[in-house]
Amino acid sequence: MTPVIAARRRAIGTSAAAYEAGATRPIRLLTFSTLYPNATQPHHGVFVENRLRHLVASSEASSTVLAPVPWFPWTSPHFGRWARYAGIPGQESRHGLTVHHPRFLALPRLGMLTGPTSLYQAARVALRRLLAQGLRFDAIDAHYLYPDGVAAVRLGQEFGLPVVLTARGSDTSQLPRYRLPRRAIGWAIGQADALIAVSEGLKEGLVALGAPPEKVTVLRNGVDLEAFRPPACRDSSRTALGLGSQPVLLSVGHLIERKGHHLVIRALPQLPDHHLLIVGEGPEREALQAEARKLGVAGRVRFEGPQPHSRLPHYYGAADALVLASSREGWANVLLEAMACGTPVVASPAWGSREAVRAPEAGLVLDQASPDAIAAGIRTLLSNPPDRAATRRYAEGFGWDETTAGQLAVFRQVLA
Known part of the structure; x- marks a missing residue:
């Protein structure tokens, strides 16, 4: 750990000693992902939300969600799916969780190249604002390796927060086929403090990308057995x-x-x-x-x-x-x-x-x-x-x- 990061970690109360001192309280997470539902896209990334809801329901963790969305100025339906982004509120509450939607610049045809930097720039401003409001975090809970995971690791390094990355599928099977994303994903895998895969097959994909096997934990998705039940008739x-x-x-x-x-x-x-x-x-x-x-x-x-x-x-x-x-x-x-x-x-x-x-x-x-x-x-x-x-x-x-x-x-x- 560099002196700068160590100092920042002490300053915001996320050092190992600070956590151990307050270990009886819930783990304070900053959940970071562009894959998260919002008011105009209620099904987008619902699998991330579902896992987080059950984690927070344990009362052993709390979370503030940072779910960036592309910036777009017009809500006219003539602009198709892009218009939906303009209608997403800057902040909303979903299932008792506060969700912030900072805007990042998503350039058509160039997003694969500019995504990590755009996400990071938007998120660091938002995170500074949350810290200025008095919020404190113990770790970053990030989902999807690229560009989200790359940006999350950069946030962790700047603010002295450990980062846990969850791989979801195409971020491991498809995106690494491209040279620059593969290089960035490899860097994020190496810098993250821990990795989660949602299946054994996905863990094998992460290991093939350079992840040490002992760094990857397999945690499958679950199902809400109350919401999904056989019909009465x-x-x-x-x-x-x-x-x-x-x-x-x-x-x-x-x-x-x-x-x-x-x-x-x-x-x-x-x-x-x-x-x-x-x-x-x-x-x-x-x-x-x-x-x-x-x-x-x-x-x-x-x-x-x-x-x-x-x-x-x-x-x-x-x-x-x-x-x-x-x-x-x-x-x-x-x-x-x-x-x-x-x-x-x-x-x-x-x-x-x-x-x-x-x-x-x-x-x-x-x-x-x-x-x-x-x-x-x-x-x-x-x-x-x-x-x-x-x-x-x-x-x-x-x-x-x-x-x-x-x-x-x-x-x-x-x-x-």
Whole structure:
């Protein structure tokens, strides 16, 4: 530790001695990520929020959230998704957590190169303001390696705060394919005090990028077993969604290529009696609709648009199977959510799938994500479907308590 950093750590009360002296109080976290829900994007990064909510509910940690958003001056819908950023408040409260949204400059086509510096510059101003208001932090809890993790490590070095980085998926599998992000990610991995991966596969990816294995803790995502439950009456759920007696498949996720919705649509010609509900929104919607028309299955595909989390259990509970065809995932929350509602899954072999689907009552994992493999997997699963109560019991082993305890252990080790 340099003298400058040591001095700053003493000044803001985050040295090891200061933490030990106040060890009976909750760990004070600054949670930092651009992947966090907000008033105009309530589903954006909800997996980060969910994990944090359960951590804070333990009463052994508190958090102030710094969730930067791109700067944009106009709210007119003519500007598409960019207009949503202009409507995000500078500060809001979500589930009892205070969330700050400082603006950073996101340059079209150049964001991959300028992102870390822009994020860091915006965040350091915001953090100085929080400290001036009297807030104090013990550690930075940062999510997503690039650009978020790189900026978080720079913040930690400037303000003398230890940094724990959580890798989420494409930040480990996709972004390192580019030379400059790979170099920056490698630097952040080396400088961070600890690393969290949401699956064993993701840990292997981090180690391949240079992380010492002992520095990486695997903490899977969990599922809210109270929010996601089997419907009291499944027939009523199906009727409310306008579904008949035909087998119903469900595909949930952002409408982008790597989520694989197009592969599920292409499997439908081999499943003539099956209907497909697609929940989500994104830039591929028109292309997916065109694909369904081209294959003559448009009458059996319904695009439900984005749905609030409170509505998802109705869809999971009504479906006969959830199909996840993603090419890349760190840990797909939709798998656990569906199973908690009693619905088995057919999953691609993306990272985390085999860790989440480990028993017949959970569903099955494909050897590859292709239309033929998806159709065959669905036929296999639904020819002898598991008891839905058994699927729910399986999901009950994936609550949040274990993950919360693991996070607390990581932060305490770092602070000690």
